[in-house]
Amino acid sequence: MRPLTEEETRVMFEKIAKYIGENLQLLVDRPDGAYCFRLHNDRVYYVSEKILKLAANISGDKLVSLGTCFGKFTKTHKFRLHITALDYLAPYAKYKVWIKPGAEQSFLYGNHVLKSGLGRITENTCQYQGVVVYSMADVPLKHPPRRSWLPEESTETVRR
Amino acid sequence: MSLGGAMEGQSVEELLAKAERDEAEKLQRITVHKELELEFDLGNLLASDRNPPTGLRRAGATPEAELQALARDNTQLLINQLWQLPTERVEEALVARLPEPTTRLPREKPVPRPRPLTRWQQFARLKGIRPKKKTNLVWDEVSGQWRRRWGYQRARDDTKEWLIEVPGGADPLEDQFAKRIQAKKERVAKNELNRLRNLARAHKMQVPSSAGMHPTGHQSKEELGRAMQVAKVSTASVGRFQERLPKEKNPRGSGKKRKFQPLFGDFAAEKKSQLELLRVMNSKKPQLDVTRATNKQMREEDQEEAAKRRKMSQKSKRKGGRQGPGGKRKGAPPSQGGKRNRALGGRMNSGPPPLGSKRKGGQHQGGKRRR
Numbered sequence: 001m002r003p004l005t006e007e008e009t010r011v012m013f014e015k016i017a018k019y020i021g022e023n024l025q026l027l028v029d030r031p032d033g034a035y036c037f038r039l040h041n042d043r044v045y046y047v048s049e050k051i052l053k054l055a056a057n058i059s060g061d062k063l064v065s066l067g068t069c070f071g072k073f074t075k076t077h078k079f080r081l082h083i084t085a086l087d088y089l090a091p092y093a094k095y096k097v098w099i100k101p102g103a104e105q106s107f108l109y110g111n112h113v114l115k116s117g118l119g120r121i122t123e124n125t126c127q128y129q130g131v132v133v134y135s136m137a138d139v140p141l142k143h144p145p146r147r148s149w150l151p152e153e154s155t156e157t158v159r160r
Numbered sequence: 161m162s163l164g165g166a167m168e169g170q171s172v173e174e175l176l177a178k179a180e181r182d183e184a185e186k187l188q189r190i191t192v193h194k195e196l197e198l199e200f201d202l203g204n205l206l207a208s209d210r211n212p213p214t215g216l217r218r219a220g221a222t223p224e225a226e227l228q229a230l231a232r233d234n235t236q237l238l239i240n241q242l243w244q245l246p247t248e249r250v251e252e253a254l255v256a257r258l259p260e261p262t263t264r265l266p267r268e269k270p271v272p273r274p275r276p277l278t279r280w281q282q283f284a285r286l287k288g289i290r291p292k293k294k295t296n297l298v299w300d301e302v303s304g305q306w307r308r309r310w311g312y313q314r315a316r317d318d319t320k321e322w323l324i325e326v327p328g329g330a331d332p333l334e335d336q337f338a339k340r341i342q343a344k345k346e347r348v349a350k351n352e353l354n355r356l357r358n359l360a361r362a363h364k365m366q367v368p369s370s371a372g373m374h375p376t377g378h379q380s381k382e383e384l385g386r387a388m389q390v391a392k393v394s395t396a397s398v399g400r401f402q403e404r405l406p407k408e409k410n411p412r413g414s415g416k417k418r419k420f421q422p423l424f425g426d427f428a429a430e431k432k433s434q435l436e437l438l439r440v441m442n443s444k445k446p447q448l449d450v451t452r453a454t455n456k457q458m459r460e461e462d463q464e465e466a467a468k469r470r471k472m473s474q475k476s477k478r479k480g481g482r483q484g485p486g487g488k489r490k491g492a493p494p495s496q497g498g499k500r501n502r503a504l505g506g507r508m509n510s511g512p513p514p515l516g517s518k519r520k521g522g523q524h525q526g527g528k529r530r531r
Contacts, residue, residue: 002420003430009437022442028434034427049427056423126451 001040001060008073012037012044015071015079016089018130023092040065043072044079046088083142086132090140093132095125104135108142190240192233200241203261207238278358279378319344389414 004012017024027035027046034049040063047055047067055066068088071081099107103117119136133141199208209230219226245256277285284290297306300315307315324336353376361380373387389411393399421430 001423003423003425005420006433006437009434010441013434013438013441017438017441022438025435025438028438029431034431036427036430038423053424124452124455126455 001038001055001063001066004037004039004044008039008044008077008079009037011073011077012071012079015081016085019081019089019094019132020092021094023094026092027088035067037070038066039073042074044070046070046085086140086142090132090134093140095122095129095131096134097121097125097131098134098136098138099141101136104141107133190236192236194233194237198234198237200238201261201263202241202245203259204263204265205238205242205258206263207234207241209234275362278361279354385411 013024020027035046036049036052038045038047038052040060045065045067051067055063068084069082070085070088071079073079097113098119098121099113099117100119103113106117107113113133122131125131135141194209194211196211199210200206201208215226215230216223242256245258247254247256249255294309296308298309298315300307307313309315319340324340326332326336330336357376357378364382373390379387392402395402
C-alpha cells in the first residue's frame, strides 16, 4: 500500500475529471475529514485517514480492500474507473442522463440506451462526454461490465 | 470577669476543636480507603490498582473528576509507601533508597538472530574437535618466569629472539630476523581478513561490495554472483554485448529501487499538492471551446425559430402545434460571460483562430456549423 505518484495522480484525476470536472477538488479537500487516495495491488482506494491508520496494521498480502475502490491501473498504467466509485461521483456529476423506466432494465442488463429511452439529459453535453446515468427517481444506475457511460451523440443531435 | 473567662474558654475550645478538625482533615487526605490493597513495585515506582472501576463507570461521558480523584488517591498511596523506605542523606537532600524492581519489563529490541558459524567452527564441528582447556600461563625457561600463552610478553615469541642460527639450506646473506617479522605480519593480516570475512558472512549483504571482489577461493554463492555481475558490467559497452550461458537467468534486483512517499506522510501537504495539480490541469484547458460555442449558438437559433413557429401556429390555429426541437430541453439560461456572442452570428474572422488560448469574452471563432 502506498500513496500515488505524481504521474499516477495526474492520470487518475484526468479520468475522474471527465465525469465530475472541477468538483474533483471537493473530493480531494473535504470539510468533514481527511480523505486520501492509496494504491494497493494496482487498485486505487479512496479512504479516510482514520481507516487508513487501522488498515496499516494489516500486512500487505492479507489486505484485500480498504475504503472505497475507485478504480485500478492497468498493466500499461492506464486508469480504469470502477463502478464502486459511483457513490462518490454521482453527487458531483456535471452531466447527467435520465432514462425512462422502460429502458432502465435494459440498461442494467448491459444494453445501450436508445434515444427513445432517454428521459432527460443535461444541457451542453458534448459527444463522448462522461456522464452519470440516473433512473427517473434520481437513483444513479450501475452499468455492468463495460463502464463507459459516454453518450454517442451530443445533446444537440439528440434534440433533433 | 466571668463573661471574659467564658469567652476565653470558648475561644480555647474553639481553637482545640479547630485543631482537631485540621488533624482529621489531614489524616483524611493522607489515608485512602481501598477495598483491595494496591500492588507496589517500588523499584519501578509502580502501583497497580485492581479495584473494579465502579466510580468511573457511573460517571458516564465525562469522567474527568472521577479520574482525577482516582489518580490522586493512588498517587497518595504510592507516596505513603515511599515514605516507609529507608532514607539517607545525599548532599543536603533526603533520599529514599528504592528496592530492586520486581516487574520484568519486555525486551526493547527483538531477539538477535543466530549468527552463521565461522569457518573454523564449521570445520571443528565436522571433525568433532572440542576446545581443549588450556592453562593461561606457561613456564618460560628463557626468562625464568611464568608467562602467558599468547599476547603481550608471551612465553615463546620467536620474533623476540636475539640469536637465530641460519638454517641449513638458506641463503647466508638473508636477514632471518626480518623474515620472521614478515611472516608474523602476514599471519596477522590473514587472521584479520578471515575475521572480517566471518563477520561479513554473518551480516550477509550489509558489507559493501568489495567483499566478494578479491578471489580467495572461499566465497559464498551470493558473493560470487555479485562479483560476476560486476565483472559483466565492467566492459567498455557496460555489459551490453556480454553473452550469457544457455540456462543463465537475468539477475534479480539489478535496477534502481523506486522511492515512494511514506504511507502516512503529511496529509496537508499531500492535499495541497493534489489541489495544485488540479489547478494546473484546469488552467491548461481552453476557456473557449469551439464546439460548445457553436452548439450554444445553434441552440439559441433553434429557440428563436421555435418561438416564431409557435406564433405562426397560433395564428393559423393549429392545435398541438409542432413542438419544435425543444422537447427535451430545459430552458437555456441566458449565457453567462465568457462564451457567448450573439452579434457575431454573421461575421467571420479573417485570421486563423488561435485555439486554446485563454480569452475571456473573446471572439467567436469559426462560422456557423450546420448539418
